[in-house]
Amino acid sequence: MTSVVEAVREPPYGNRHRSMRYDGPIYRPPSEADSLLVQATVGCPHNLCTFCMVYKDGVKFKVRPVSEIKADLIEAEASYGRRVRTLFFPAGNTIAMPAAALAEICRYSYVIFPRLERITVYGSSQYILRKGPDQLKTLAQAGLGRIHVGVESGDDVILTRIKKGATAHDHIRAGRMARAAGLDLNAYVILGIGGQDRSETHARETARVISEMQPAVVRLRTFVPKINTPLLADVQAGRFKMLSPHQALTETMALLAHITTPTQVASDHYTNYLDVAGRLPEDRDAMLEALRRALKRDESAFRPFFIGVQ
Numbered sequence: 001m002t003s004v005v006e007a008v009r010e011p012p013y014g015n016r017h018r019s020m021r022y023d024g025p026i027y028r029p030p031s032e033a034d035s036l037l038v039q040a041t042v043g044c045p046h047n048l049c050t051f052c053m054v055y056k057d058g059v060k061f062k063v064r065p066v067s068e069i070k071a072d073l074i075e076a077e078a079s080y081g082r083r084v085r086t087l088f089f090p091a092g093n094t095i096a097m098p099a100a101a102l103a104e105i106c107r108y109s110y111v112i113f114p115r116l117e118r119i120t121v122y123g124s125s126q127y128i129l130r131k132g133p134d135q136l137k138t139l140a141q142a143g144l145g146r147i148h149v150g151v152e153s154g155d156d157v158i159l160t161r162i163k164k165g166a167t168a169h170d171h172i173r174a175g176r177m178a179r180a181a182g183l184d185l186n187a188y189v190i191l192g193i194g195g196q197d198r199s200e201t202h203a204r205e206t207a208r209v210i211s212e213m214q215p216a217v218v219r220l221r222t223f224v225p226k227i228n229t230p231l232l233a234d235v236q237a238g239r240f241k242m243l244s245p246h247q248a249l250t251e252t253m254a255l256l257a258h259i260t261t262p263t264q265v266a267s268d269h270y271t272n273y274l275d276v277a278g279r280l281p282e283d284r285d286a287m288l289e290a291l292r293r294a295l296k297r298d299e300s301a302f303r304p305f306f307i308g309v310q
Contacts, residue, residue: 021039021068026091027054027090027092028088031186031219031266031268032086034086035086035087035088036084036113037088037090038069038073038076038087039064039069039090040063040094040102041062041064041096041097042060042062042091043059043060044061044091045061045096047061047092048165050161050162050163050229050231050234051225051226052226053227053228053308054092061092063097063101066104069105070105070108073105073112081114082114082115083115084113084115084116085116085117086116086119086120087113087116088119088120088121089105093127094121094122095121095123095124095127095128096124096127099136099139102121102139103139106139106143107143119145119146120144122147123148123149125151125171125175126165126166128147128177133177133181136177136181137181139181140182140183141182147183147186149174149178149188150164151187151189151209152164152188153190153193153194153205154202154208155168155194155201158198162193168205168209171209171213172209172212172213174213175212175213175214176212176213176214179213179214185216185217186219187219188219189206189210189218189221191220191251192222192223192242195241195242196243199243199247199251200251200254202251203254204258207254207255207258207260208258211259211261212261214263216264217266218259218263218264218265219267220266220272220276222248222273223271224271225242225307227308227309232307244299245302245303249294252274253291256276256280256291259280262281265278273302
């Protein structure tokens with residue numbers, strides 16, 4: 001599963017048709033709000049991240065039969081065919097789907113949706129690496145265009161603590177491998193995921209990893225503890241010290257100051273204290289100045305602490 005939970009909702013094209021099947025939670029990034037959602041996998045094959053509540057209720061990872069996925073695509077085409085420009089294949093780690101099957105449904109989608117411009121999936125670094133260069137290239141040639149990757153942090157201590165299943169080096173290798181295959185990367189960073197004791201290291205090491213991965217977009221989320229997660233238990237027990245709004249904004253400044261690769265920064269999430277977005281390096285100074293101004297506001301002016309339920 002990538003990053004903090006992004007969205008919970010019915011597919012934007014509706015779920016009125018009997019043959020459209022959805023199993024378990026359906027999540028998608030905000031940037032896929034206008035995409036057709038057709039489920040290709042169920043659950044997440046890793047499902048150990050301590051900050052993630054999405055599939056902790058017993059949903060087991062499985063790959064849906066290609067015939068069922070095609071049937072859903074046909075059903076969607078009958079109602080929305082010429083409207084579909086972007087397509088997102090949930091669930092939490094669809095890049096783990098066998099490459100031949102994922103490539104088949106990608107190619108099929110471009111055949112039946114005449115105006116389709118992009119196909120996107122979630123994919124963790126460990127499963128990108130398992131695909132390898134040849135299978136990733138096959139997927140890109142079949143029409144897969146974008147992978148949303150939960151980097152979360154570039155600090156190996158934090159990655160171990162949150163049981164991400166990947167190291168900083170894994171993230172870098174996966175990013176380079178995907179880009180070499182022709183795939184676009186959106187990398188997710190969780191501000192504050194290292195707590196107060198790792199904040200400076202988190203910012204510095206994450207900037208280093210992002211700089212070496214060279215994603216097209218870096219998407220910022222701020223850590224919010226979620227119900228039924230190990231990390232919430234750590235917060236409540238005092239073992240994990242969350243960042244205050246000012247500390248989170250300071251960490252954001254350090255992150256943005258040290259990213260050296262050209263990339264787009266997006267802050268499109270309800271967890272963030274400030275919507276700071278722009279292009280690096282062109283807009284770096286403007287983003288940093290916006291953060292400095294925000295730091296002059298009293299902390300009571302920012303959203304309160306809350307426990308996430310989705």
